[in-house]
Amino acid sequence: MKELERHECCEGEVRFLTFPSQALGLPTKLGLFLPKAALEGKKVPVVYALAGLTCTQETFLIKANAVRYAAEHGLALVTPDTSPRGAQVAAEDEAYDLGTGAGFYVDATAQPWAAHYRMWSYVGQELPGVLEAAFPLDGERCGIMGHSMGGMGALAFGLRNPRKWKTVSAFAPICAPARVPWGQKVTETYFGGDEAQWRHYDPCLLLTEGYRTAGKILVDQGLKDEFLPILCPDLLEQAAREAGQPLELRRHKLYDHSYWFVQSFIASQILHHARGLTSQPGG
Numbered sequence: 001m002k003e004l005e006r007h008e009c010c011e012g013e014v015r016f017l018t019f020p021s022q023a024l025g026l027p028t029k030l031g032l033f034l035p036k037a038a039l040e041g042k043k044v045p046v047v048y049a050l051a052g053l054t055c056t057q058e059t060f061l062i063k064a065n066a067v068r069y070a071a072e073h074g075l076a077l078v079t080p081d082t083s084p085r086g087a088q089v090a091a092e093d094e095a096y097d098l099g100t101g102a103g104f105y106v107d108a109t110a111q112p113w114a115a116h117y118r119m120w121s122y123v124g125q126e127l128p129g130v131l132e133a134a135f136p137l138d139g140e141r142c143g144i145m146g147h148s149m150g151g152m153g154a155l156a157f158g159l160r161n162p163r164k165w166k167t168v169s170a171f172a173p174i175c176a177p178a179r180v181p182w183g184q185k186v187t188e189t190y191f192g193g194d195e196a197q198w199r200h201y202d203p204c205l206l207l208t209e210g211y212r213t214a215g216k217i218l219v220d221q222g223l224k225d226e227f228l229p230i231l232c233p234d235l236l237e238q239a240a241r242e243a244g245q246p247l248e249l250r251r252h253k254l255y256d257h258s259y260w261f262v263q264s265f266i267a268s269q270i271l272h273h274a275r276g277l278t279s280q281p282g283g
């Protein structure tokens with residue numbers, strides 16, 4: 001693990017790191033906020049924040065205004081990159097919604113993508129192990145959140161592995177990727193046309209298959225979101241209702257898809273994780 005940057009922030013530290021990922025078969029970068037207690041060597045709860053299409057390990061930390069709330073509640077934040085970089089796949093830099101910056105938090109099954117596009121294994125397995133060995137992060141108190149493509153990832157990780165991800169939330173997640181153009185493009189490329197792969201990652205399909213999170217899922221969605229028709233929050237609500245999965249879906253009339261929206265509701269999403277991961281009131 002090599003440190004690229006370190007900045008004092010909200011009595012803790014924001015660090016940018018790189019290491020050679022075995023899952024991705026490439027070096028990868030990530031952001032890490034360590035609150036004051038972690039700098040003093042105490043094990044702290046941690047929330048992974050997964051960003052959306054076109055983002056990097058920096059985007060969420062810079063734009064979501066999450067650090068001050070994480071610091072307030074003594075939470076660490078981890079912000080992975082959104083795809084492998086430099087995989088040398090033809091076409092990986094041609095569109096914003098495929099390839100670089102668009103890993104979709106899945107493991108590709110079709111070549112040439114399958115060699116490096118393995119964000120599911122990287123974020124879900126490799127990264128927590130590497131970080132928990134290197135920093136005072138409590139592997140028993142992990143939460144996961146995300147925006148858009150990252151919201152989809154957060155829901156999928158939370159549903160598939162509730163023992164690891166004790167708290168789950170999302171901003172404007174892609175709720176039914178198998179049914180919408182973004183996901184169909186993934187099917188044609190990363191999955192080589194095998195639509196059935198979505199059964200591992202599509203939040204609505206996972207709910208239908210019986211997967212559940214440990215506690216209530218919190219989702220914020222803007223109603224002026226330019227991507228609303230392909231995010232399908234109504235389908236998530238219906239799938240959760242039918243599955244008996246507790247879900248609080250908060251619809252916000254005036255908000256779009258941007259980080260201005262994320263920033264507006266980040267305090268209560270961080271509180272949701274703090275309550276679930278610490279002994280704070282209401283937890």
Ligand SMILES: N[C@@H](CCC(=O)N[C@@H](CSC=O)C(=O)NCC(=O)O)C(=O)O
Nearest residue numbers: 052053054055096147148149150258259
């Ligand atoms: N018009 C954009 C489209 C990409 C975009 O809106 N990306 C969103 C996430 S969308 C789903 O995952 C985002 O978070 N962008 C970064 C930002 O700083 O807002 C384009 O063509 O780039």
